[in-house]
Amino acid sequence: MRRIMxxxxxxxAKRPAAVVLGSILVFNAIFFxxxxxxxxxxxxxxxxxxxxxxxxxxxxxxIFDAGCISYVIxxxxxxxxxTAIVCLLIIFIGMITFTGAVIGYIxxxxxxxxxxxxxxxxxxxxxxxxxxLNWNSRASEIVNDLxxxxxxxxxxxxxxxxxxxIEKELNERLSETIAEYKAKRKNDKSxxxxxxxxxxxxxxxxxxxKQLRDVSLEYAKMIIILGDDRNDKECKYEQxxxxxxxxxxxxxxxxxxxxxxxxxxxxxxxDEQRIVVEITDDWTDQLVNEIISSKTVKGKCNxxxxxxxxxxxxxxxxxxxxxxxxxxxxxLFSNQxxxxxxxxxxxxxxxxxxxxxxxxxxxxxxLAVGESSxxxxxYYASNSSNYIGVHENVRPxxxxxxxxxxxxxxxxxxxxxxxNSNIKYIMKGFQSFCKEWNRENEPILDxxxxxxxxxxxxxxRYEEYKPFVTRVVESDVYDRKTVVEAINRFVTEHxxxxxxxxxxxxxxxxxxxxxxxxxxxxxxxxxxxxKKAEDVxxxxxxxxxxxxxxxxxxxxxxxxxxxxxxxISNRYISKMITQIGEKESLFDFYQxxxxxxxxxxxxxxxxxxxxxxxxxxxxxxxxxxxxMTASDLIRMVYEASLSKDISNPTLVLGYIxxxxxxxxxxxxxxxxxxxxxxxxxIIVYSAH
Numbered sequence: 249m250r251r252i253m254x255x256x257x258x259x260x261a262k263r264p265a266a267v268v269l270g271s272i273l274v275f276n277a278i279f280f281x282x283x284x285x286x287x288x289x290x291x292x293x294x295x296x297x298x299x300x301x302x303x304x305x306x307x308x309x310x311i312f313d314a315g316c317i318s319y320v321i322x323x324x325x326x327x328x329x330x331t332a333i334v335c336l337l338i339i340f341i342g343m344i345t346f347t348g349a350v351i352g353y354i355x356x357x358x359x360x361x362x363x364x365x366x367x368x369x370x371x372x373x374x375x376x377x378x379x380x381l382n383w384n385s386r387a388s389e390i391v392n393d394l395x396x397x398x399x400x401x402x403x404x405x406x407x408x409x410x411x412x413x414i415e416k417e418l419n420e421r422l423s424e425t426i427a428e429y430k431a432k433r434k435n436d437k438s439x440x441x442x443x444x445x446x447x448x449x450x451x452x453x454x455x456x457x458k459q460l461r462d463v464s465l466e467y468a469k470m471i472i473i474l475g476d477d478r479n480d481k482e483c484k485y486e487q488x489x490x491x492x493x494x495x496x497x498x499x500x501x502x503x504x505x506x507x508x509x510x511x512x513x514x515x516x517x518x519d520e521q522r523i524v525v526e527i528t529d530d531w532t533d534q535l536v537n538e539i540i541s542s543k544t545v546k547g548k549c550n551x552x553x554x555x556x557x558x559x560x561x562x563x564x565x566x567x568x569x570x571x572x573x574x575x576x577x578x579x580l581f582s583n584q585x586x587x588x589x590x591x592x593x594x595x596x597x598x599x600x601x602x603x604x605x606x607x608x609x610x611x612x613x614x615l616a617v618g619e620s621s622x623x624x625x626x627y628y629a630s631n632s633s634n635y636i637g638v639h640e641n642v643r644p645x646x647x648x649x650x651x652x653x654x655x656x657x658x659x660x661x662x663x664x665x666x667x668n669s670n671i672k673y674i675m676k677g678f679q680s681f682c683k684e685w686n687r688e689n690e691p692i693l694d695x696x697x698x699x700x701x702x703x704x705x706x707x708x709r710y711e712e713y714k715p716f717v718t719r720v721v722e723s724d725v726y727d728r729k730t731v732v733e734a735i736n737r738f739v740t741e742h743x744x745x746x747x748x749x750x751x752x753x754x755x756x757x758x759x760x761x762x763x764x765x766x767x768x769x770x771x772x773x774x775x776x777x778x779k780k781a782e783d784v785x786x787x788x789x790x791x792x793x794x795x796x797x798x799x800x801x802x803x804x805x806x807x808x809x810x811x812x813x814x815x816i817s818n819r820y821i822s823k824m825i826t827q828i829g830e831k832e833s834l835f836d837f838y839q840x841x842x843x844x845x846x847x848x849x850x851x852x853x854x855x856x857x858x859x860x861x862x863x864x865x866x867x868x869x870x871x872x873x874x875x876m877t878a879s880d881l882i883r884m885v886y887e888a889s890l891s892k893d894i895s896n897p898t899l900v901l902g903y904i905x906x907x908x909x910x911x912x913x914x915x916x917x918x919x920x921x922x923x924x925x926x927x928x929x930i931i932v933y934s935a936h
Contacts, residue, residue: 250375257373258402261448268358372448375467375518377402378829381454381504382474383414385798386526388421389822390472395425395442396583397830403447404463411451418447440584454504457511465508466517470829473504473525475556497531505539505551512549522832523551524825528669550621552828552835559824560817561673562842564796567815568662568747569681569693571792572862574813575910576901576931580629580860581823581838583830586901586912589633590625590833593617601626602897606886610642610879610917611635613899615933616858618840620833627837629901629933631914642879643918649884650871653893655863657685661742663696663735665768666725666751667703668796670817674751675713680844682716684936691716694742698734700724725764728771736775739791747792748772752817754798762802769795769806789908841933858935862904866926874924878902879917881930889934898934 260267378394378401380387387405394401407414422445429442452459465471475498505525512521527533533555540551567574579585589612595601598617605614605628612630619625628636664674678693685692693716697704701722704710710717723730739746750772752765772793779786794813795806806814828835840857865872873880882900889898902912906927913920924930 253373254375257371258446258448260370261372261450262446268354371462372404372464374402374404374464376469377404377464377467379403379463379465379468379471380405380474381471381508382476383407383410384474384476386818386822386825387414387474388417389800389819390826391418391445391447392421392425393583393823393826394445395422395429396440397443400444401446403445404468405447405449406452406454406459406463407449408454409451411449414449418449455507457507460507460511465511466514468518468521471508471512471521471523472825472829473501473508473523475501475526475528497529497535498527501525501527501532502535502539505536506543509539509543509549509551513543513545514548517548519547521549522829523549524829525551525553526821526825527553527555528557546622550832552832554821554825554828556821557670558673559821559838559842561670561675562677563817563820564670564674564749564751564794564815565677565681566842566859567794567813568664568678568749569657569660570862571747571794571813572904572908572910572929572931573860574794574815576860576862576912577820578823579910579912580901581820581827583827586629586631586914588615588827588831588834588837589628589630589636590620590831590837591628591636592833593624593626595626596624599897602886602899606883607642608639609635610640611638611915613882613901613913613933615899616837616840618836620836623833625833625837627834629912645880645883645887647873647876647880647884648871649869649873649881649888651885651888651891651894651898652868652870653891655868656687657692657861658745658867659690659692659694660745660747661694661738662747662749663698663738664749664751665698665731665735665772666753666764667699668751668754670754671703671707671751675707675710675717677844678716679713684844694718696734696738697721698723698731725767731768732771732775735772739775739779744790746790747794750793750795752796752798754817761799762797765795765797766802766805769793858933860901861932861934862929863932864926865924865928865930868930869924872924876922877918878913878920878922881922881924882913882917885930885932896934896936898932901931901933903931904929 256267380390380403383405391403394403405414426442429439433439450459450463452462454460505523508523511517512523525536527536533553536551536553540553543549544551563573563577580587593601595617601617602614605612611632612628612635615627615629617624617626630636662678678695682691682693695713695717696719697710697717698721701724704720704722710720721730721734723734725731735748738748750765750768752762753760756763776788776791780788792813794815796815796817797803797806798816798818800816800819803814803816824838828838841859843857844859872884876884878900881903885898885900888894889896900913902910903922903924904910906925910931912931
């Protein structure tokens with residue numbers, strides 16, 4: 249009955265007219281059946297010998313044409329009273345009550361019913377679903393990522409306005425992914441099948457307890473509270489004013505979270521509900537943490553704050569230092585291919601956990617043991633959770649690898665063009681990186697900033713970051729000469745280990761989104777083309793260009809224009825929200841890998857967190873076999889990293905070929921052949 253009610257509730261919300269039509273047909277069928285039954289089986293005078301089809305025919309004709317009563321009663325004077333009464337009742341009910349009042353009533357009811365369903369007044373009786381409150385540029389990616397879950401998904405979306413626009417956006421995004429999947433499926437039948445995602449968009453008040461209950465909030469498995477988009481203003485000054493105000497705090501997010509926490513924390517709500525809330529400023533972060541301490545109910549509602557600007561800032565700083573992470577994270581942070589998994593455990597010894605897993609499982613890579621929400625979890629990298637707990641015969645490695653005990657990252661040079669609202673967190677990411685990797689009198693980072701005067705002044709001319717910000721150039725994107733001179737000087741001075749980070753202003757009005765980033769990209773491409781023309785030995789791939797885009801629609805423009813590293817920042821947040829919502833224990837794990845340690849005990853190598861690095865083979869390894877399996881590489885590097893001279897437990901996740909193709913290990917590691925060259929890079933999870 250619950251499944252029937254759920255099916256009916258969803259269909260009433262999505263196809264109310266079809267439900268009403270079905271009800272009318274059912275009513276007609278019942279009415280005709282009763283009439284036919286009376287004429288055929290009650291042996292009334294004149295109808296004693298009627299067969300089934302004759303009774304059906306006479307019933308229908310009398311309803312639609314009262315004159316057809318003559319087929320049953322030839323002479324009213326000779327007809328039986330009962331027969332006459334039955335025929336007249338059929339006519340009366342059929343023609344007057346049914347065709348008149350009932351159809352008129354149903355017509356009005358249909359209009360009202362459809363209007364109420366579209367307006368969101370009808371309660372949706374569903375459970376174990378996802379509720380999204382509010383809408384922004386990241387939301388469609390969240391729904392899209394649900395296609396790669398293991399089970400079919402129901403998503404209910406409650407927004408203030410824009411129902412038709414959102415439905416169109418979702419249909420286009422899902423259709424695009426499904427088309428890509430079908431194309432890949434033709435060539436590789438082993439690709440995981442997409443699940444079915446059913447979504448319902450409703451307009452209403454996200455602060456209304458009634459409307460929150462109308463989307464069955466108390467029975468949802470996950471509730472996602474999104475912040476507003478700030479790109480819908482026509483006036484640029486109004487746009488920037490609103491965006492600046494949002495940096496001070498978001499009272500609407502706090503208010504929504506308080507109401508959601510009240511409902512999910514109640515006794516009647518479902519157990520283990522997860523509330524994922526976006527945070528873009530420190531003030532909101534503080535209040536959300538206070539709500540967590542007072543409203544979180546163990547076993548009921550678990551509130552998970554996602555600090556959007558901080559996460560994006562950490563990502564951008566890591567991509568500038570290790571550009572290959574863009575490709576790596578895009579897979580690891582999704583539900584496709586190799587990704588992260590966790591399992592609750594009583595094991596607290598991380599070394600024993602890793603070594604036991606390496607001895608007994610060749611389909612996953614053990615990473616760490618850590619705590620999340622008061623519980624202890626084991627963390628893995630694999631393409632399926634089905635391999636967790638499996639015990640297999642793993643062939644011992646027959647060769648050895650040696651690690652360079654003096655390995656250290658080379659100095660990195662970065663030029664940043666433009667700005668966004670994450671710039672403060674990008675700089676903090678660089679700052680943390682320097683504190684972890686700087687050697688005495690040997691700075692690890694050199695950064696040049698090119699931006700307009702207003703934003704440079706807003707950052708206090710980057711005085712706080714002067715140890716590694718070596719030059720600040722004032723210029724807006726329209727001052728081509730100044731921008732090009734700054735880029736050209738930077739590229740000329742630094743031949744290798746160089747990154748150009750092009751940021752997109754996420755505060756711009758909708759029509760200007762990504763415009764500055766694309767203009768800066770043209771400047772960079774022009775300089776690189778001229779360098780290639782002037783010097784045949786100039787290596788274009790010695791410069792890593794990272795282009796941030798806010799709008800995914802501009803991805804193809806950049807890809808067709810060049811082969812640069814394109815970062816669609818919103819998609820990373822969407823992927824993380826989806827994964828955290830499905831696997832809550834990954835929340836703290838993500839925070840760990842995205843953060844460099846700020847205070848490191850250099851002598852004991854006792855680092856608090858681990859990150860993902862891409863280390864060049866010729867610099868990181870001193871001895872390795874030409875050909876090996878992924879299983880050999882993972883286990884040999886781990887054993888070598890435990891030596892007394894190194895003592896930095898390291899696990900290999902994959903490698904990057906000289907052609908910049910990233911391969912993450914998945915499936916059977918003993919069947920994956922690896923051939924490393926000195927210019928390749930291995931992807932490692934380590935403390936340093």
